[in-house]
Amino acid sequence: MALKDVIAGSRNEEGIAAVLGMLKQQFGDRFQKGQSFREQHTHTTTYLTPQLPDGVVFVESSADVGAVVKVCAAHRVPVIPFGTGSSLEAHLNAPSGGVSIDFSRMNRVLSVNAEDLDCTVEPGITREELNTYLRDTGLFFPIDPGANASIGGMAATRASGTNAVRYGTMKDNVLALTVIGADGEEIRTAHRARKSAAGYDLTRLYVGSEGTLGVITSVTLKLQGIPEKIGGGLCGFPSLKAACDAVIMTIQMGIPVARIELLDEMQIRACNLYSKLSLSEQPTLFVEFHGTDETVALQSAQFAEIVTEFGGDEFRWTVDAAERAQLWKARHNAYWASRALAPELSGLSTDVCVPISRLAECVAETQADIAETGFLAPIVGHAGDGNFHVLVLFDNKSPEDVVKAEAFTSRLTTRALSMDGTCTGEHGIGQGKISYLAQELPTALPVMRAIKRGLDPDDIFNPGKIFRL
Amino acid sequence: MALKDVIAGSRNEEGIAAVLGMLKQQFGDRFQKGQSFREQHTHTTTYLTPQLPDGVVFVESSADVGAVVKVCAAHRVPVIPFGTGSSLEAHLNAPSGGVSIDFSRMNRVLSVNAEDLDCTVEPGITREELNTYLRDTGLFFPIDPGANASIGGMAATRASGTNAVRYGTMKDNVLALTVIGADGEEIRTAHRARKSAAGYDLTRLYVGSEGTLGVITSVTLKLQGIPEKIGGGLCGFPSLKAACDAVIMTIQMGIPVARIELLDEMQIRACNLYSKLSLSEQPTLFVEFHGTDETVALQSAQFAEIVTEFGGDEFRWTVDAAERAQLWKARHNAYWASRALAPELSGLSTDVCVPISRLAECVAETQADIAETGFLAPIVGHAGDGNFHVLVLFDNKSPEDVVKAEAFTSRLTTRALSMDGTCTGEHGIGQGKISYLAQELPTALPVMRAIKRGLDPDDIFNPGKIFRL
Numbered sequence: 001m002a003l004k005d006v007i008a009g010s011r012n013e014e015g016i017a018a019v020l021g022m023l024k025q026q027f028g029d030r031f032q033k034g035q036s037f038r039e040q041h042t043h044t045t046t047y048l049t050p051q052l053p054d055g056v057v058f059v060e061s062s063a064d065v066g067a068v069v070k071v072c073a074a075h076r077v078p079v080i081p082f083g084t085g086s087s088l089e090a091h092l093n094a095p096s097g098g099v100s101i102d103f104s105r106m107n108r109v110l111s112v113n114a115e116d117l118d119c120t121v122e123p124g125i126t127r128e129e130l131n132t133y134l135r136d137t138g139l140f141f142p143i144d145p146g147a148n149a150s151i152g153g154m155a156a157t158r159a160s161g162t163n164a165v166r167y168g169t170m171k172d173n174v175l176a177l178t179v180i181g182a183d184g185e186e187i188r189t190a191h192r193a194r195k196s197a198a199g200y201d202l203t204r205l206y207v208g209s210e211g212t213l214g215v216i217t218s219v220t221l222k223l224q225g226i227p228e229k230i231g232g233g234l235c236g237f238p239s240l241k242a243a244c245d246a247v248i249m250t251i252q253m254g255i256p257v258a259r260i261e262l263l264d265e266m267q268i269r270a271c272n273l274y275s276k277l278s279l280s281e282q283p284t285l286f287v288e289f290h291g292t293d294e295t296v297a298l299q300s301a302q303f304a305e306i307v308t309e310f311g312g313d314e315f316r317w318t319v320d321a322a323e324r325a326q327l328w329k330a331r332h333n334a335y336w337a338s339r340a341l342a343p344e345l346s347g348l349s350t351d352v353c354v355p356i357s358r359l360a361e362c363v364a365e366t367q368a369d370i371a372e373t374g375f376l377a378p379i380v381g382h383a384g385d386g387n388f389h390v391l392v393l394f395d396n397k398s399p400e401d402v403v404k405a406e407a408f409t410s411r412l413t414t415r416a417l418s419m420d421g422t423c424t425g426e427h428g429i430g431q432g433k434i435s436y437l438a439q440e441l442p443t444a445l446p447v448m449r450a451i452k453r454g455l456d457p458d459d460i461f462n463p464g465k466i467f468r469l
Numbered sequence: 470m471a472l473k474d475v476i477a478g479s480r481n482e483e484g485i486a487a488v489l490g491m492l493k494q495q496f497g498d499r500f501q502k503g504q505s506f507r508e509q510h511t512h513t514t515t516y517l518t519p520q521l522p523d524g525v526v527f528v529e530s531s532a533d534v535g536a537v538v539k540v541c542a543a544h545r546v547p548v549i550p551f552g553t554g555s556s557l558e559a560h561l562n563a564p565s566g567g568v569s570i571d572f573s574r575m576n577r578v579l580s581v582n583a584e585d586l587d588c589t590v591e592p593g594i595t596r597e598e599l600n601t602y603l604r605d606t607g608l609f610f611p612i613d614p615g616a617n618a619s620i621g622g623m624a625a626t627r628a629s630g631t632n633a634v635r636y637g638t639m640k641d642n643v644l645a646l647t648v649i650g651a652d653g654e655e656i657r658t659a660h661r662a663r664k665s666a667a668g669y670d671l672t673r674l675y676v677g678s679e680g681t682l683g684v685i686t687s688v689t690l691k692l693q694g695i696p697e698k699i700g701g702g703l704c705g706f707p708s709l710k711a712a713c714d715a716v717i718m719t720i721q722m723g724i725p726v727a728r729i730e731l732l733d734e735m736q737i738r739a740c741n742l743y744s745k746l747s748l749s750e751q752p753t754l755f756v757e758f759h760g761t762d763e764t765v766a767l768q769s770a771q772f773a774e775i776v777t778e779f780g781g782d783e784f785r786w787t788v789d790a791a792e793r794a795q796l797w798k799a800r801h802n803a804y805w806a807s808r809a810l811a812p813e814l815s816g817l818s819t820d821v822c823v824p825i826s827r828l829a830e831c832v833a834e835t836q837a838d839i840a841e842t843g844f845l846a847p848i849v850g851h852a853g854d855g856n857f858h859v860l861v862l863f864d865n866k867s868p869e870d871v872v873k874a875e876a877f878t879s880r881l882t883t884r885a886l887s888m889d890g891t892c893t894g895e896h897g898i899g900q901g902k903i904s905y906l907a908q909e910l911p912t913a914l915p916v917m918r919a920i921k922r923g924l925d926p927d928d929i930f931n932p933g934k935i936f937r938l
Contacts, residue, residue, distance in 0.1 A: 451674075
């Protein structure tokens with residue numbers, strides 16, 4: 001049993017059969033329709049029931065993608081791009097069947113322009129592969145959503161993560177895209193100039209469109225210089241409010257903190273158990289600074305003053321990589337530590353984001369709500385952005401638990417929206433949050449639908465995601 | 470005589486007559502159709518021939534805008550939003566006639582959330598009015614396009630300016646918008662959360678859409694803390710290449726320079742004459758740093774090292790406001806200094822942007838081109854972004870000069886595009902650059918047109934801008 005059982009679309013059986021035959025002929029062994037391939041391509045970290053595609057094409061070029069889209073468009077068969085399968089809201093489900101486009105073989109770096117701090121890559125490359133490739137250039141790509149996701153998938157879902165507070169999200173770090181449109185032809189959204197006022201910002205329209213408007217076939221990214229020094233540390237606070245006030249002050253003072261993560265009491269307890277630590281069980285901030293010896297020391301000193309002002313514990317920090325890893329151990333293992341609280345249960349990872357002035361209030365109300373449900377549900381937040389996740393541990397075989405978990409996430413979303421927040425800071429809508437998007441942006445939905453109809457009139461691109469047409 | 474005489478659209482006389490009558494009835498004295506009002510609302514800094522609207526409504530609320538759009542939509546009559554009239558590419562022309570919506574009375578600050586570093590304003594407020602309002606909060610809105618433009622106009626044209634290198638452009642600084650769509654109803658594009666992955670990024674679709682997709686009626690902006698200290702300075706370089714290399718190194722080292730402006734030899738000569746200075750006539754960088762005493766000193770020292778490395782003159786800088794103004798005098802007066810080189814001539818302000826690795830080459834080729842034309846045409850660049858402007862001084866009564874100026878801007882654009890640049894870093898497309906956009910993004914244009922048709926099927930929103938349908 002899964003939460004909110006997903007809605008099946010109508011299948012165009014005749015079209016699908018025709019497309020499968022043609023793709024087999026065209027792609028040979030690079031086309032697969034065995035059960036295991038189909039399962040693999042919806043087996044993600046989502047809590048929603050998988051809906052399998054009818055076949056999988058392993059593409060190797062933008063021309064391949066164009067060919068697949070042309071065949072599918074001619075027969076009105078869905079096309080669903082697949083990166084690494086780390087999305088959380090059933091973005092890869094095939095409610096009306098169709099063809100999964102697997103990008104694992106399109107993972108090359110096409111160019112690096114070190115002087116311009118940019119590179120162009122194929123969408124299948126993962127962020128870790130890219131950073132390994134870049135190491136010798138002294139540059140890196142900062143966005144870190146946790147999972148070793150593909151760059152194409154990260155662009156498609158407007159991913160961010162722990163260091164968005166300093167480096168922004170994918171919307172801020174994609175300079176240009178090539179995309180295959182509904183006619184199977186390639187669209188170039190922009191050139192490499194750092195800024196442009198030339199027409200509609202198609203780059204940012206496709207970023208976050210979750211594959212519903214076209215299929216990304218190359219991504220031009222901004223890069224950053226690898227920091228000379230990274231400083232990291234942590235400190236506990238007497239209350240959630242104190243921790244959040246310290247975050248607000250840090251941001252207001254313009255301290256360019258690279259990461260500032262909030263773990264609540266239950267999360268710290270889980271980390272202590274899992275990683276054999278003895279952190280005080282209180283709201284705790286984990287911070288990281290990027291810069292030179294000089295600037296990291298300066299920023300750490302400024303932050304330490306703020307910590308004192310809000311009654312935090314002594315701020316322990318270091319620029320030694322091994323020590324830093326030790327200090328940050330709790331944060332790094334937070335997810336597995338939470339799961340280990342009750343290994344027999346399933347985990348539902350939520351995702352809301354509120355203005356930071358409301359973060360303490362939103363987290364506190366959510367903790368009270370959790371206490372009433374009786375769930376084990378630790379909280380981790382990208383506090384600098386007001387974004388936080390609750391990992392609800394629940395028994396997905398118990399109808400009662402499922403209903404309760406669903407009701408909890410609905411209340412959490414309503415709470416975040418009432419504080420001028422969003423139902424998703426970084427996980428996206430997929431199938432899982434369609435009703436929440438409608439709740440959040442009711443007047444924007446008709447505009448989104450009009451765009452979808454304009455660019456994908458036959459609804460072949462990842463249908464049934466973001467909204468129902 | 471003007472450059473590239475603008476193309477008139479077809480006028481829907483019957484609809485226009487009906488709308489003028491209804492608006493008079495509905496808005497009384499807040500509706501005007503006298504010649505002087507009509508002229509005022511296209512009298513901008515553009516070099517293109519004005520095309521007057523048929524009437525002007527002075528709106529006072531989003532509901533007013535909705536009412537105007539409803540009347541105009543019912544009769545298929547164009548609607549053209551007007552902020553302060555500082556756009557450069559004839560964004561405000563009315564090639565098919567229609568109604569200008571004047572926002573000067575919609576200039577209130579609706580809310581300031583100091584802890585969240587954001588505010589929401591009506592679109593008619595100018596950036597200087599906003600910053601005056603904010604002064605006591607310790608916050609400011611950084612984007613500075615030179616002109617005291619309206620925030621709505623800046624959002625609509627994706628404006629930026631001198632400090633985009635640090636703070637980004639309007640696309641990076643607008644959190645949310647309300648927009649009146651083609652049915653006259655209000656659309657809210659996002660909530661106030663710092664980031665969101667909830668559906669298509671409509672905020673950034675409307676930013677830069679130049680009024681062609683709807684009419685903005687409120688803007689939620691990111692704000693910054695007013696820097697404790699501002700340091701400013703300048704230094705000359707032996708060559709354009711050396712100056713640009715210093716810029717590249719500054720950016721690569723991650724020095725968070727707030728402004729880094731390049732003035733070429735001719736611009737410095739003009740400034741010397743106009744402001745009675747005695748700067749050495751060589752490519753010169755003007756820089757500004759924002760921070761604390763400590764960080765400004767640190768950044769200035771790092772920059773000074775870079776200057777030395779590339780053979781620049783001694784880097785003179787100061788944190789004293791009066792001295793800084795003196796050092797930056799040449800930059801502040803650059804436009805008027807250029808115009809004073811030949812007060813009898815007209816000025817054509819161009820705008821291209823290239824990857825910074827190509828900036829020196831692009832500027833040098835452009836200088837050679839200018840020399841061949843015989844024009845006086847100083848160059849000022851927002852070097853950190855690779856964005857530069859040529860102010861071509863030409864006789865707009867001489868057909869020969871007009872043709873020559875036109876040919877020059879066309880070559881400049883082609884040159885920038887060949888270097889992976891854009892035909893406009895910040896001025897936008899309007900009417901003036903329609904052909905250049907088609908040259909720059911040929912495969913993206915059909916997508917833009919499909920979006921336009923989807924959101925504005927009767928083409929009432931600022932028709933004839935960005936592209937021809």
